[in-house]
Amino acid sequence: MLAVLVSAIRFMPFFLFGCTGEIITEKSGHLNLGIPGIICAGGAGGSLGVTLYMKALNGATPNYVLLILIAVVSAFIVASLMGAIYAFLTVSLKCNQNITGLALTTFSTGLTQFIMKNFVEIGLISTASTLFKYSLPFASSLGWFGEIFLSHGILVYLAIAIAIVTAVILKNTKVGLRLRAVGENPAAADAVGIKVDQYKYTAILLGSGIAGLAGCFFILDYIQGGYDSYYIMESLGWLSIALVIFTLWKPNLAIFGSILFGALYILPNTNIVAAITAQTAIKKAIELIPYVVTILVLLGISITGSKKAQPPASLGVNYFREER
Amino acid sequence: MTNNTKTVREPLLHIVKRDNITLGKKIAIYAIAIVASLLLGAIICSLVSTRGDVIKFFSSLFEGCFGTTRLFWLFLQEFAILLAVSMALIVSFKMKFWNLGGNGQILMGGLAAIACSYYLGGKVDDTLLIVIEVFASILAGAIWAVIPAICKALWNTNESLFTLMLNYIAAGLVNLFIAIWVKGGSGILNPLANGKLPELGNKYLLIILFGILITTIITIYLKYSKHGYELSVVGDSQNTAKYIGINVKKVIIRTLILSGAICGLVGLLLTSGTSNSISADTAANRGFTAIMTTWLANCNPLFAIATCGLVVFVTKGMQKVRPNFGMLDDTISNLVIGIVYFFIIACAFFIQYKIVFNPQVTAKLNKIKAFFANIFKKKKPLNENEKEGE
């Protein structure tokens, strides 16, 4: 059981980055279905940054801090660029959000493969990614406490930190209040002088950048390279969007939601399953569980019709000031 | 507060809603967008590759679609399949039910057909087997679509995420059954011996005829039938639909059965109609592509012919651009198609809104226009200005 929890936390950043990014975006009133694609693009961006850095080192030992920084920043930038396309089309040109998001997913997965195959060197990535897994050396000596809380790579803690900071900003600050106003009722926000478009752009770019870290985590930390991981990233990316509903648009709840989804994802490959069966068919069946659980969550929320589980009121509706 | 000697600062431009737009202008906007997006794609490809230029890009596109008889048949076949899937989505999109689950419904239809071949092949007469396959694939596709429809009708469950999840579950189920059927874990199912659909003339014609048939039926269904009328009312205003006594739940469920059934049949054609095998990638993301073509066609079956044609043209064309440009993998295709999508999506803005510049800029623009008008001053340059000023 402990092993499952530890592995779940190890995989949790993927969902948490994606979910936090989408929450920030949705709070501004934009449903970004391009997030799965953006996650992929973030992965490609991170890999690209790391490849360039490692090449520049020319065999020398990479600096831990610099390496992480380069990976995170380059993933963030590439993902934000994808977000910028989405923001330009939906905020400035007021195009349909769903369809723009889906088109972005097509474009981004194409771009991801293109970058991964043409500019990224997997050998260098694999070398670098051992550093991502680096955890505190004394963690294992602290028993279960150390294993659960201290034995993870840096990105686990970064994901949690971002989620908590986001939660605090949304709830307790002036900026958070304004962002929520933009997502709830942009006309009201506009009427009191809040620069609606500016907030939307910022939220979308920031949200996309954070979501991009999920891809960075997946390629550099979790699977340590791999060309064709975009399909897995894309399919798991949809789960991140579902997680937003599941956690009621609250980044702090998303931490626990991500651990749960992480557990569901790693379940087929754990010792528990291995102990029961070696049959691939059953493993394949277990792989379906996260998706089934997501559907059950959707059903649960809709059947109870909970008032608290309501999205920002203007989600999916573009704002045009001179609308009559 | 402000310096009053300064000239008044006006915003450079602002956006206003258009009242109406002529068909000619509309077509012109789309044409410019398509050409511009392909041009951008061409430039990117030429920059990446040393073996091609912009002109070669366009010629390769045409070559990929119409270069040989076989390529042309393949083009038509793909066109027909995409069109059929788009028709399935149109009925549901028209009702504002966002069925993003085309992939899953296709896979389930295919899986049902292949399962029939696997379990019944050799045990029943091949003609009977095919009949069973047809029904099984229709049923499987319809069930995969009607589950979210029922939940939507009863509890207003978010159907877009529901159908998306069902895509991955369908893909997982295909993998699961292949794992059961194929011992040794290669994960690849060899073509089955029984239950392959007959060929009509050549191996493409059956699918092409199916595409034409479905498009015709759905066009008539939407425009003239009572069912089509009802689902349009539900899509346009649910309140109105309830108010005139339409059973909204029934219409949602009925329409999604139709939508899923068409996808199921496509699944049958993609499995038993071609290789008589299945993989998780059998749908080749057509359910997803059809979302774009359907939306871009504004849920109009006739426009869908144009959007599907365009997307298939680019997809098939890119398959020729790649070797001609010396690119090994197919990643560039998605990139170019993504660009085309973005440009066409952006058209909606220029059709709904127009940009008005401030007087200073307008004056400058008019000067430029007048300058060009003078150069080509054969035909009434003044009229041109008036039109733009409107």
Next chain:
Amino acid sequence: MNNSVALELKNITKTFGKVVANNNVNLTLKKGEILSILGENGSGKTTLMNMISGIYYPDEGQIFIDGKEVVISSPEDAFKYKIGMIHQHFKLVDVFTAAENIVLGINEKFNLKKVNSRVEEIASKYGFEIDAKKYIYNMAVSEKQTVEIIKVLYRGADILILDEPTAVLTPQETKKLFDVLRKMREDGKSIIIITHKLNEVMEISDRVAILRKGEYVDTVETSNTNEKQLTEMMVGKKIDLKIERTETDFDKPLLELRNLNIKGDDGSKKIEDVSFYIRGGEILGVAGIAGCGQKELCEAIAGLRKIESGAICHKGESIVGLPAKQIIEKGISMSFIPEDRLGMGLAPNFSITDNMMLKTYNNNKGIFVDRKTARKNAEELIKKLEIVTPSTETPVRRLSGGNVQKVLVGREIESSPNVIVTAYPVRGLDINSSYAIYNILNDQKANGTGILFIGEDLDVMLALCDKIMVLCHGKNMGIVHAKKTNKEELGLMMTGSLDLSEIKNKEYGKAKDSNLTEEEWQQEHLKNENMGDNDND
């Protein structure tokens, strides 16, 4: 001399597509005055004000504040020049508290205590009542308006623009608001109030500016004018302001409703123990502030909403539990014009033809719809009601408000109903279109149709209806003869201060010559209560 002018507009023009909303409009607002802007719906009042508050940007023209030319390209600019607008549709975030809404967008530290004390200070200065910690979604309309006004005062606005502030208020609340406005004027604030109600113009304003079809007509001193003159300036030609009340002989009760209880979407009681009836050839008005149960009542009659208990009988037959379709077939027509005008009864993206067959598409045999007949009907309707449209195939969304409503009301009458339930049929229409609708209703009344008219404007209801029922929080406050009552009495009933049904007896709202006997009614009640228990859809 410029010191006395707070705001001046010169030659302002604004177009939306082909529609010219404002054409060469001039306006002057003096310091410390209340200026009314009078005009019909669609005359461009709101558009003009939106340009002052930075929502729209004018195509042409200049704006001067304190004699200096300014550019107002965003609401932020408007605040900079101390202009505050109270919009007709409140711009408030529902899930925020009053305090959060008030400080939203202000560059100061969010300190709830400080906000509360300042809000209280403003409130006591002008005589408002407000609870800063209350959430907007828990507020009544008048409370929301108070929040909006405090919001602009909190920002230190000197020029206040109020867009139709009285449309949602009861006469008593209106009086309170006017007292507040007068206090603000004494405090040196300049106020613009947009309205189309003449009596209010006369009561509150120092001067009146009149707009007609986007054109500026004139500005006059209120003390030098009268309602008749203002009407002529507003409408352009002399028209008879009197709405006719067709006199008919009333028939037997057509639609009888007894002890009705209805719940709203949120599960709260929306209609509580209401009884009334409509006779053939009678117009029964329903008055009440927004959200007092009108919508739920309409929906229940049309079969769109379940009743908790009670009975609804049409010509002596119960219609409770019947599907909407069968109720339509019995000749009960319901048309509800929501605020966006297109919500119920029409499909906005459909052509006029397709909208014509909404209720009849299933009458012919076969699987196909009969568009030919529908097109013929549409052509006839366009001719009969003088609907302005390019063709029968134009989507109704593209028509102007008056024409949309003509299509809806026209189609309802086409099916020759015997009961018409109509809610806000003249919402947002200009005077001429409104009269066209009143005439249609009066014609139907003369034919013996029973009409339930749910309206907003008490003056209109007093003139048009035979009797008026007043609802307050879903309770029937009394049914009065339009000839024997007045606005003040109705206003008191709307707010619940006066309950005539209590003064009278238990049988209030029940016809003496009912189609059913008391025993039969008892059975109906019992039946419906049992139904409610079994069926929980």
